[in-house]
Amino acid sequence: MGDALEGDFRKAMRTLASAVSIVSTAYDNRRFGMTATAVCSLSMQPPTLLVCVNQSTSLHHPLLSAGRFCINILHADQDELARTFGRKGIEDRFACGNWKVDDRGVPFVADAQASVFCTVEESYGHRTHSIVVGAVYRAVVRDSVHPLLYQDGRYTVGVADGVDWVIPIGH
């Protein structure tokens, strides 16, 4: 019963398309990052967002300890970056991508679709995950809107407008 429900839930979540972000932080002179799709805006006034982070990931402790992070919303052509930060066992994930550091020491993808810099305002531990709420202190958007998407278990893109047809990205 539990397994069947879990399977059905997984299938349903494959239809919950979402943008793809890398959550990044620095702590103890090291950089940490992870591909995430469970990111959403919370309030507009003041600007806050949330990201769900599994407590077993290498990012979890540094993120909460540093108390600040960046949500790098990836551009349609940054699927390699998404894959690199979504896989386990890669020694230096940060060798991939155009990384810079802001004046508070937070690493960010300089050519991401958007970079949203946050301080950790609250963290709600819930079962295996933490719901981390970030208070936004800076937000940068680059170029026209054309984010990478994750849908049906693979990376793809949305239809940006009536002209700009795009080729789906291989799994």
Next chain:
Amino acid sequence: MGDALEGDFRKAMRTLASAVSIVSTAYDNRRFGMTATAVCSLSMQPPTLLVCVNQSTSLHHPLLSAGRFCINILHADQDELARTFGRKGIEDRFACGNWKVDDRGVPFVADAQASVFCTVEESYGHRTHSIVVGAVYRAVVRDSVHPLLYQDGRYTVGVADGVDWVIPIGH
């Protein structure tokens, strides 16, 4: 400063493409529903998800009082439904759409892309919003994966596969 940051944050959030859902519940013999994009999966074992709900919406109190709800992940062709449940001042939103009721009295869109039925497991009040965590008790998926998306302030669709090109939906 605050206004500029809010504007930048809004622009950044326009790049955070997401699936479109209607959150629905019934309370005190009435149905309530609202279009939402701030929905994400939380844990897989057990299956939980979260939805961010503004405390000032008509849905907020019934949702927490009823203690159960459905996340109806909309199909690409259900943009009218999204608009109906996203606007204020519509007397009977439920006149739009193919609504049914499950055995616990929760209304759901019978032809949505997916329907995920939850009991409210926890609600974290954070500033203007509540982060409502649902424990999934049933999940149903219909047809192939082709959800409605919200990106750059309008409804659109993802590229389902290499063949099925789709026309963006007007604002």
